[in-house]
Amino acid sequence: MSAATGSARPTVWRAMAGNPLRFLFSAWPWRALVYVVTGPVVGTVWLLTAILLVVVGTLLIPVGIGIALLLCVPLSAIAFAAVERRRLGLMDRRPAPSPHLGVDRADRADRPGLRSWLRLRLRETATWRELGYALLAALLSVVDLVVPFTFFVGAFVQVSAPALVGNGDQIMYGPGVTVDTPGEAWPVAVAGALMAVVAFYAVTALAGARAALARALLVRPVAEELGERLVEVRASRARLADAFEIERRRIERDLHDGAQQRLTGLIMTLGLARLDGSAGELVERAQDEARAALAELRDLVRGIHPSVLTDRGLHAAVESLAERSPVRVEVDARLPARPPEGVESAAYFVIAEALANVAKHSGASAARVTARTDGRTLVLEIRDDGSGGARVSAGSGLQGLADRVAVYDGTVRLSSPPGGPTILRVEIPCES
Numbered sequence: 001m002s003a004a005t006g007s008a009r010p011t012v013w014r015a016m017a018g019n020p021l022r023f024l025f026s027a028w029p030w031r032a033l034v035y036v037v038t039g040p041v042v043g044t045v046w047l048l049t050a051i052l053l054v055v056v057g058t059l060l061i062p063v064g065i066g067i068a069l070l071l072c073v074p075l076s077a078i079a080f081a082a083v084e085r086r087r088l089g090l091m092d093r094r095p096a097p098s099p100h101l102g103v104d105r106a107d108r109a110d111r112p113g114l115r116s117w118l119r120l121r122l123r124e125t126a127t128w129r130e131l132g133y134a135l136l137a138a139l140l141s142v143v144d145l146v147v148p149f150t151f152f153v154g155a156f157v158q159v160s161a162p163a164l165v166g167n168g169d170q171i172m173y174g175p176g177v178t179v180d181t182p183g184e185a186w187p188v189a190v191a192g193a194l195m196a197v198v199a200f201y202a203v204t205a206l207a208g209a210r211a212a213l214a215r216a217l218l219v220r221p222v223a224e225e226l227g228e229r230l231v232e233v234r235a236s237r238a239r240l241a242d243a244f245e246i247e248r249r250r251i252e253r254d255l256h257d258g259a260q261q262r263l264t265g266l267i268m269t270l271g272l273a274r275l276d277g278s279a280g281e282l283v284e285r286a287q288d289e290a291r292a293a294l295a296e297l298r299d300l301v302r303g304i305h306p307s308v309l310t311d312r313g314l315h316a317a318v319e320s321l322a323e324r325s326p327v328r329v330e331v332d333a334r335l336p337a338r339p340p341e342g343v344e345s346a347a348y349f350v351i352a353e354a355l356a357n358v359a360k361h362s363g364a365s366a367a368r369v370t371a372r373t374d375g376r377t378l379v380l381e382i383r384d385d386g387s388g389g390a391r392v393s394a395g396s397g398l399q400g401l402a403d404r405v406a407v408y409d410g411t412v413r414l415s416s417p418p419g420g421p422t423i424l425r426v427e428i429p430c431e432s
Contacts, residue, residue, distance in 0.1 A: 029200040032207035040141035047138040081130035091211035099126035151199030158192025333371035362386025380426040388420035
């Protein structure tokens with residue numbers, strides 16, 4: 001999504017700057033009220049949780065577990081910030097991406113696991129910025145409660161003045177100022193209605209200010225996100241261009257050194273057969289050469305795009321890969337409909353490369369391939385019982401897989417602790 005498209009999405013400030021009457025009768029004032037009122041609830045829950053973690057953690061420091069509990073305080077702010085980004089949708093319908101390094105990007109550290117995740121999160125500036133915002137939000141909760149209560153309760157009392165006076169009650173506004181007749185009550189009611197309008201604008205302005213603060217501290221800037229994605233796309237495109245050039249040279253080499261040499265030999269053998277009267281042995285040799293050349297051409301074509309994938313789909317193609325694999329492979333593919341051709345092809349080559357890596361490097365005795373789709377996302381998982389220790393690094397086959405999947409805005413996640421098992425999970429957006 002471009003920055004222009006994102007900025008055009010409706011925000012509360014755009015609504016307030018428009019037609020005042022349309023604003024008052026729209027959903028924005030009520031969205032703002034919900035945003036302001038629910039803020040103290042979320043902030044109070046987090047604050048009580050943080051205080052409990054600090055108190056218990058401090059008491060248990062001699063035992064050792066106290067340090068872990070204290071480290072949970074900034075981590076709890078991550079969850080609080082995630083809730084705040086979801087609540088931000090009430091006031092601002094623009095995307096609110098997390099400033100944290102994503103799981104797929106975190107895999108670049110080549111150390112998947114809880115310890116790596118904790119180290120990454122505690123070193124991120126975004127985590128401590130979210131902790132500061134959580135403390136600030138807890139303090140501002142008092143303002144979030146006082147402003148709506150003061151305005152709306154005052155407006156309600158004034159609007160109901162005629163009814164209260166009609167029942168014989170007397171309304172006192174400060175020392176010596178009372179309303180006890182209908183003639184005095186109706187102007188007060190009109191003022192109360194105007195106060196209600198002011199209350200909606202005041203609460204909406206407060207909610208807009210709080211939303212702006214949340215976006216500034218908790219949301220990844222659009223320019224930064226687009227810049228990182230552009231860098232990734234450029235790097236991925238460069239690697240794909242190199243991979244395509246390498247693949248072109250491989251095909252050229254295979255044709256020159258394999259099928260072309262065999263066909264040349266076949267031509268020479270047939271030429272000798274024409275000169276020799278007893279050509280039976282030469283013809284038999286020519287047939288063997290022709291069969292070998294045909295087999296090599298079939299293997300080459302299968303490497304470019306297998307016919308079984310085109311004719312019968314991903315399930316049959318993966319089963320064909322499993323049959324040819326030197327490692328025992330179990331296939332569990334449940335695809336109610338075929339994905340788009342490009343996604344299907346990318347998925348096939350991802351599985352083919354993954355199984356090749358299993359056979360060459362993992363030392364596994366068995367592997368399992370699962371494929372699922374919900375109509376929007378194709379999910380692949382390749383698991384083996386090998387020695388583990390696989391890494392995504394420059395020039396590796398796994399990096400090539402990530403680049404191939406990135407073309408379709410997909411993600412590759414790898415878990416391969418020493419000793420195994422190795423799990424490669426691929427998710428590719430698609431529409432069946």
